[in-house]
Amino acid sequence: MTQPLLRVDNITRRFGGLVALRDLSFSVAAGELVGLIGPNGAGKTTAFNVISGTVPPSSGKVLFDGRDISGGPPSRVVALGLARTFQSTSTYPEATVAENVYRGLLSRISGSVVNRLSGRHDWLLQPDGVETEINNILKITDLFAWRDAMAGSLAYGLQKRLGIAVSLAARPRMLLLDEPAAGLNHEECNELARLLRRLHQEWGLTMLLVEHHMALVMALSQRIVVLVQGEKIAEGSPQDVRDNPAVVEAYLGAPDYAHA
Ligand SMILES: Nc1ncnc2c1ncn2[C@@H]1O[C@H](COP(=O)(O)OP(=O)(O)O)[C@@H](O)[C@H]1O
Ligand SMILES: [Mg+2]
Numbered sequence: 001m002t003q004p005l006l007r008v009d010n011i012t013r014r015f016g017g018l019v020a021l022r023d024l025s026f027s028v029a030a031g032e033l034v035g036l037i038g039p040n041g042a043g044k045t046t047a048f049n050v051i052s053g054t055v056p057p058s059s060g061k062v063l064f065d066g067r068d069i070s071g072g073p074p075s076r077v078v079a080l081g082l083a084r085t086f087q088s089t090s091t092y093p094e095a096t097v098a099e100n101v102y103r104g105l106l107s108r109i110s111g112s113v114v115n116r117l118s119g120r121h122d123w124l125l126q127p128d129g130v131e132t133e134i135n136n137i138l139k140i141t142d143l144f145a146w147r148d149a150m151a152g153s154l155a156y157g158l159q160k161r162l163g164i165a166v167s168l169a170a171r172p173r174m175l176l177l178d179e180p181a182a183g184l185n186h187e188e189c190n191e192l193a194r195l196l197r198r199l200h201q202e203w204g205l206t207m208l209l210v211e212h213h214m215a216l217v218m219a220l221s222q223r224i225v226v227l228v229q230g231e232k233i234a235e236g237s238p239q240d241v242r243d244n245p246a247v248v249e250a251y252l253g254a255p256d257y258a259h260a
Contacts (some may be wrong), residue, residue, distance in 0.1 A: 035221030083172035093152025104169030157188030
């Protein structure tokens with residue numbers, strides 16, 4: 001088997017007496033779109049925090065493209081090509097849409113410290129290429145029409161999309177998405193699905209998608225990992241996971257599953 005792009009290897013993370021992740025292992029191949037699901041408190045965000053280097057694991061390792069990225073720091077993880085979005089909107093409301101995207105590509109500007117760590121020379125931006133790149137990112141994400149609007153003035157769905165645009169400005173090889181559909185209405189959800197599909201199919205972007213919206217995660221994911229109370233209880237195709245009695249059991253009574 002070829003080396004996976006991301007390998008989570010026996011990760012345990014404790015917070016005091018609480019075990020948020022217990023011996024979690026899974027991998028994601030280059031070009032794959034994998035879903036990570038589980039009821040509230042299952043450890044999904046903690047898994048993202050550990051993978052993206054904001055929280056060190058108590059034990060275990062995270063490998064990205066064969067390199068040990070356990071414990072980050074997050075700037076190194078991004079420079080190596082692994083970016084994330086946040087569960088809440090994380091854009092600067094008092095800056096324009098274009099300025100928010102600019103913030104996302106700062107690490108790629110030739111001469112910055114982080115880019116010397118990356119070794120990805122195709123990824124570097126010369127200062128005179130910045131404007132064009134901001135526009136590229138805004139076009140890919142269908143945000144160009146709002147280029148000069150204050151981020152805080154945008155509808156919620158657009159603010160969340162801007163969060164994705166900021167992450168894409170780092171031109172990641174892999175993107176971790178933490179509940180991108182949360183709070184979106186039906187139409188915004190469909191637009192999100194179209195964007196993620198396009199990024200996957202046209203850009204070949206590798207993605208790990210945490211999502212409560214079952215219909216969305218089932219429709220987009222090639223493979224799904226199920227976490228319950230910090231432990232992986234199932235992994236397989238959307239169909240396998242949906243039919244798995246342990247998964248159905250874990251979700252019984254959880255209203256989110258009504259989406260499926
Ligand atoms: N920084 C932290 N300090 C203490 N406990 C935490 C911290 N982060 C997460 N937890 C706990 O870890 C568990 C998993 O949380 P989380 O990863 O946010 O779950 P999910 O994203 O699946 O809802 C929860 O019990 C949560 O309270
Ligand atoms: Mg979470």
